[in-house]
Amino acid sequence: MVRVTIDERTLEVEAGSTVLQAAERLGIDIPTFCYLKRLPALASCRMCLVEIEGQRRLQPACATAITDGMVVHTNTQLIDETRSSMLDMLLANHPLDCPICDKGGECELQDMVMAYGPRASRFRDAKRVFHSHDIRLSPVIIMNVNRCIQCQRCVRMCEEVVGAVALGTVEKGMDTAVTGFEGSLASCDQCGNCVEVCPVGALMSFPYRYKARPWDLVETDTVCPHCGTGCQLTVGTRKGEFMRVRSKVEHGVNRETLCVRGRFGLDFVGSQDRIKRPMIRRGGVLVPVSWDEAGDYLRRRLSAVAGKVAGGLASPRLPNEVLYQFQKLMRTAFRTNNIDCSSRWSTPFDALGPLVASFYTRAPLEEVIGNDCVLVVGGNVTDENPVTEYLLRDCARRRQTGLLMLSARPSRLDADARAVVRVPPGGEAQGLAAVVSGLGAAGQALPGDVFADIGVKTGRPAAAADSDDPDRLAAALLEGRSATVLVSADLLRSPRARATLYQLNNLLQVLRALGKGLAMQFLFDRANQLGAWDMGVLPTALPGxxxxxxxxxxxxxxRAWGAEIPSEPGADFDAMLELCNGKRVGALYIAGSDPMMSCPDRKFVQRALRAADLLIVQDAFLTDTAGLADVVLPAASYGEESGTFTNNEGRTQKVCKFRESALEARDNLAIFD
Known part of the structure; x- marks a missing residue:
């Protein structure tokens, strides 16, 4: 620890801490433009200059490491004059168009000028103008380069965090401009993180442009409904209508960043293509009816099919509370365990259950990926969990985590990985088996019966991947004291899912036998997939x-429910469809899911759904599946009911309501009742 005195207040901090970090702990405000916590200090804006006793010149607080006994002053006349001069130079070429700028009211330059700026400018020359009109760089990002203050936040965020390298600078000095390649963002992810970190109105969200002022918005903190990373976001509404999404600095697992789906993929909540009233099928056509009439129709039809089996499919994007009530309804009212939470795979729970019970780590992602080695198995993190990709890149570059990749698909993370094992599609099981063999060959500390024990428990593939790369990966795992395995949900959709899960179990058992600190998490591409499992929306598992x-x-x-639960294992969704085709299903209840869109064999699904005696669909939109239903129940969409999601970490987070339901749509729980 080292001791520092800032504005006559003394504090002990860790060696290597900067003056800015120490000042933040003391609650002393030092202005910055170019500084971002998650990026290395750049010290280019010069707004954070402070006086340090014993040094002749002012020093940047963001880049100056504290030495023991250092005495710092942050509010002297020289500092005030310097800050005022810096702002005066920025304003010399900055357009005075605050009344029409989308950043008005939340602009950092406005705030800085009010707090530290000059009351009159010394510059009388004409302002520099790059372009007389705004440039639309992408479908969602628009730029006014005249407003840019060259803080470089956007360029560094794009390159160092997102990894897209879509933005850069051209020219030099006062003519420096931020732009994309040939005026476009050809390699852009459209994530909008550059818009989020821009301190002025240089980079703007095109969908939000000219729609509202910040002081008109009602902001609600909630959780993203897309992938399982569980990003925290803030939704802005005006008069009950969706306006925009923002993220908060150092808030939630995502730490301010969002992907394109999280930032620009929530406009569906305001869609006009909503189911407005209940519908029943008459004469082969869906016709709108009242809730009472729909209820009477359901009771009659359910009585007619009471002697046949029933089945239920619920979306893993529904809140935990809805999913719990759904499986309870199916088990008690419909008297069946034919329940599933994914139409896109049939989970081999005999292999998955022991793996989750023995190794799944419910801990913060930042802690889990802080281990010495992180092995990503299967899929493409860039596509499935973009914000997780940002965090992994940050660990690989700044914390020296050994990133290891084993997948059939290339990823942007490959460039930061120590070892990349490329396997043929479906070859993950053999690749993992080769890694396990490599660990056995190199790990002298393994007891002699470990591999025999594993072989008895799970079996092993006949041949391993014909490559030397798995040996490099095994060597990297051996070097580290701790290891994390992140498994893509893409593997659960593979016909070889069971073999892959067995080999994952093998790998984790060997690493445990080697004394490694272990962590394992799935990278789900649905917001509440882990929550759906926890709630018991499975044919062979109960809640918990x-x-x-x-x-x-x-x-x-x-005893808790006051009803008997069938003891026979149920059918997963694939098996339910087979039962439908065999004319054995009386009622099939689908809540929030669209298997017509998500299942690979659309014609097979269509035949099966039409073969069910009674198809009930509960959804916010008239999906292709709802178009085949006998009864359609309009349900609340995301943002129209409160609840909780459980993300990949096992963290349960509150999903908040920020708008009213459309017309006669009801909360999912109210429909179940």
């Missing part, structure tokens, strides 16, 4: 991932 065959667990729930 308790086995359906567990008599004690079943008895506990029966």
């Amino acid at each position: 991932l308790r086995a359906l065959a567990d008599d004690a667990a079943r008895a506990t729930l029966e």
